[in-house]
Amino acid sequence: xxxxxxxxxxxxxxxxxxxxxxxxxxxxxxxxxxxxxxxxxxxxxxxxxxxxxxxxxxxxxxxxxxxxxxxxxxxxxxxxxxxxxxxxxxxxxxxxxxxxxxxxxxxxxxxxxxxxxx
Amino acid sequence: xxxxxxxxxxxxxxxxxxxxxxxxxxxxxxxxxxxxxxxxxxxxxxxxxxxxxxxxxxxxxxxxxxxxxxxxxxxxxxxxxxxxxxxxxxxxxxxxxxxxxxxxxxxxxxxxxxxxxxxxxxxxxxxxxxxxxxxxxxxxxxxxxxxxxxxxxxxxxxxxxxxxxxxxxxxxxxxxxxxxxxxxxxxxxxxxxxxxxxxxxxxxxxxxxxxxxxxxxxxxxxxxxxxxxxxxxxxxxxxxxxxxxxxxxxxxxxxxxxxxxxxxxxxxxxxxxxxxxxxxxxxxxxxxxxxxxxxxxxxxxxxxxxxxxxxxxxxxxxxxxxxxxxxxxxxxxxxxxxxxxxxxx
Numbered sequence: 001x002x003x004x005x006x007x008x009x010x011x012x013x014x015x016x017x018x019x020x021x022x023x024x025x026x027x028x029x030x031x032x033x034x035x036x037x038x039x040x041x042x043x044x045x046x047x048x049x050x051x052x053x054x055x056x057x058x059x060x061x062x063x064x065x066x067x068x069x070x071x072x073x074x075x076x077x078x079x080x081x082x083x084x085x086x087x088x089x090x091x092x093x094x095x096x097x098x099x100x101x102x103x104x105x106x107x108x109x110x111x112x113x114x115x116x117x118x
Numbered sequence: 119x120x121x122x123x124x125x126x127x128x129x130x131x132x133x134x135x136x137x138x139x140x141x142x143x144x145x146x147x148x149x150x151x152x153x154x155x156x157x158x159x160x161x162x163x164x165x166x167x168x169x170x171x172x173x174x175x176x177x178x179x180x181x182x183x184x185x186x187x188x189x190x191x192x193x194x195x196x197x198x199x200x201x202x203x204x205x206x207x208x209x210x211x212x213x214x215x216x217x218x219x220x221x222x223x224x225x226x227x228x229x230x231x232x233x234x235x236x237x238x239x240x241x242x243x244x245x246x247x248x249x250x251x252x253x254x255x256x257x258x259x260x261x262x263x264x265x266x267x268x269x270x271x272x273x274x275x276x277x278x279x280x281x282x283x284x285x286x287x288x289x290x291x292x293x294x295x296x297x298x299x300x301x302x303x304x305x306x307x308x309x310x311x312x313x314x315x316x317x318x319x320x321x322x323x324x325x326x327x328x329x330x331x332x333x334x335x336x337x338x339x340x341x342x343x344x345x346x347x348x349x350x351x352x353x354x355x356x357x358x359x360x361x362x363x364x365x366x367x368x369x370x371x372x373x374x375x376x377x378x379x380x381x382x383x384x385x386x387x388x389x390x391x392x393x394x395x396x397x398x399x400x401x402x403x404x405x406x407x408x409x410x411x412x413x414x415x416x417x418x419x420x421x422x423x424x425x426x427x428x429x430x431x432x433x434x435x436x437x438x439x440x441x442x443x444x445x446x447x448x449x450x451x452x453x454x455x456x457x458x459x460x461x462x463x
Contacts, residue, residue: 032361032385040380078378093312097364097378097411099430099441101312 002027002036003115009059016059019045019052036066036113037079057113066113073108080107083114122168125231130163130181133188139167142184146175182229186242190256190294190306192427192446197321198340198438198455199303207299208332210255214243216331233262233290238323246296247448253299259327261291261320293324295332298455303337309441314433339438345461346407346431350396352461353387359457362386364411366434367396370404374434383413408434414454423450431458 004027010020022045027036029044038057045053060066069083074096081094087109095101122130130139136159143166146152151173156162170176214222217240229242242258264286271283294306307320325334353362363379363386377396379386387393399405414427427450430441440458442451 030381030384032383032388033381034383035381037381074378076376076378079381081382095312097382097430098366098376098409099433099443 001031002033003065004028004031006056006060006065009056009063013059016052016056019048019056022048023053023056034114035069035071035079035083036060037110038112039073039110060113064116067116068111069114070109071112072104073110075102075106079110079112083112122164122171123231125233126181127163129185129189129231130167131159134184136162138184138188139163142176142180143167143170146170149175151175186229186256187448188445189292190258191448191451192442193309193444194294194306194442195309195317196440196442196451196455197305197307197436198342198440198458199305199337200301200340201303202336202338207253207301208255208297209253210243210245213255213257213331217243217328229258230260233260233288235262236264237262238291238293238327240327251299253297255297257295257328259291259293259295259324261293263289263291265289291320293320295324295328298452302340302455302459303332304455309443339436340462341437342431342440342458342462343406343408343437345458346410347400348461349410349412349431350387350400350407357385358415358417360412360414362410362412364409364430365392365396365407366409367399367407368405368434369399374408375399408432408437414450414457422453425450427451427454429454 004024006020006024010017023041026041026044030040036057038054041057042050042053061068067085069085070087070090071079071083072081072090072094074080074094076096078097080096081090084090090104090109092104093101094104094107139159139162140154143152143154147154152170152175153166156166167176167181171178171181214226218225226240226243228240228244230239231241233239238259238261240257241260242256244256245252246254246256266284266286269283269285273281273283275281289310291310292308294304296304296306298304305321305324307317307324311317349356349360349362350365353360361383363382363384365377365386366374367377368374375395377386377392387396396407400407409430409432411428411430414423414429416423416425424447427446428443430443433439440454442454
């Protein structure tokens with residue numbers, strides 16, 4: 001389950017308050033997810049400056065709450081497989097959720113954020 | 119070290135972790151000659167385990183059990199069948215006698231670990247967990263195939279002419295036929311190929327091999343569409359039991375809709391829009407769910423399943439197929455099968 005409270009970032013950086021609040025709401029909405037997908041975040045949070053949003057995500061990594069890993073997005077546009085710390089570790093053939101395999105080059109390798117267990 | 123043949127070493131090395139081997143040795147800790155640590159996995163198998171087997175401290179059957187548990191469960195497609203008429207359990211002796219005659223126990227000398235190049239051969243017939251399910255048995259087939267993989271090495275020969283390097287590799291195909299009492303026959307095929315055609319060829323071959331003992335005409339595919347429909351309709355009630363991330367639905371007009379969760383471990387039915395759409399497609403127009411990807415969730419208070427077990431239930435042309443995406447334990451697989459029995463009622 002994702003952490004949902006990032007308020008400490010807002011107290012340190014008041015200019016991020018809206019981005020932090022909206023990101024917390026996003027995490028609560030996706031409480032069943034185990035990762036933060038920055039693409040999904042930017043698609044869903046449209047009322048916050050993209051720079052402030054990405055800077056907030058950057059701080060989550062910089063503060064050691066999350067680490068950046070990689071996953072592959074299937075041709076149908078959803079994430080598949082397990083997160084890996086090196087994009088080269090994504091196999092050449094990957095299966096989607098319906099067990100249809102596709103070439104890694106036909107998908108998109110995307111950076112995502114994974115919570116660091118505490 | 120003579121006990122561990124190269125084939126047996128390869129099986130142990132491929133299918134058993136160092137921890138599993140150490141745990142096996144640990145059972146006999148304190149007995150002279152038992153050493154738990156080794157500088158490498160190879161030495162742990164060849165020296166520590168090999169010496170323990172030679173000294174008859176560790177029965178070789180325990181090593182076979184380790185391999186069986188690893189290679190027979192998970193990371194496979196299971197095709198489920200049920201008897202077409204009145205269920206009549208087939209016994210282990212019936213199977214042995216029909217395949218190899220009265221003296222099958224002497225003739226077969228199972229388990230067999232070696233492969234025959236390019237052939238599929240029976241390698242094991244035994245009771246499955248006799249203390250827990252005495253009427254269950256397992257019949258195993260080992261196949262040997264060569265498979266070619268392209269490398270990234272390309273050699274230019276001249277203008278517009280080039281060669282690409284391929285590597286030919288041997289592979290062991292492990293096929294398991296399991297009688298799961300009461301009334302379920304399972305054919306388990308390894309998850310080694312992207313090709314449905316290849317998978318169906320292995321399934322066909324298996325039926326041909328077992329036909330002298332198990333008449334294919336007396337079995338029918340276990341249609342899991344009822345289980346999928348019930349799992350969808352009761353998914354909120356069973357949130358702690360399973361979580362669905364993908365579903366494919368065919369409506370009464372033969373239109374197919376696919377629903378996929380944005381993240382693999384997400385809950386598809388957390389979205390009311392998905393719930394409503396799937397319900398309407400299935401419910402009001404004689405539709406059905408043809409595929410459902412579900413993770414069976416582990417619980418802190420229970421040991422089974424030992425971890426979250428991800429399955430894809432159904433294929434558009436095979437309503438009786440379940441894919442277990444990763445390695446798991448025999449109890450995990452049985453747990454899922456029992457859940458499918460429950461949801462099929």
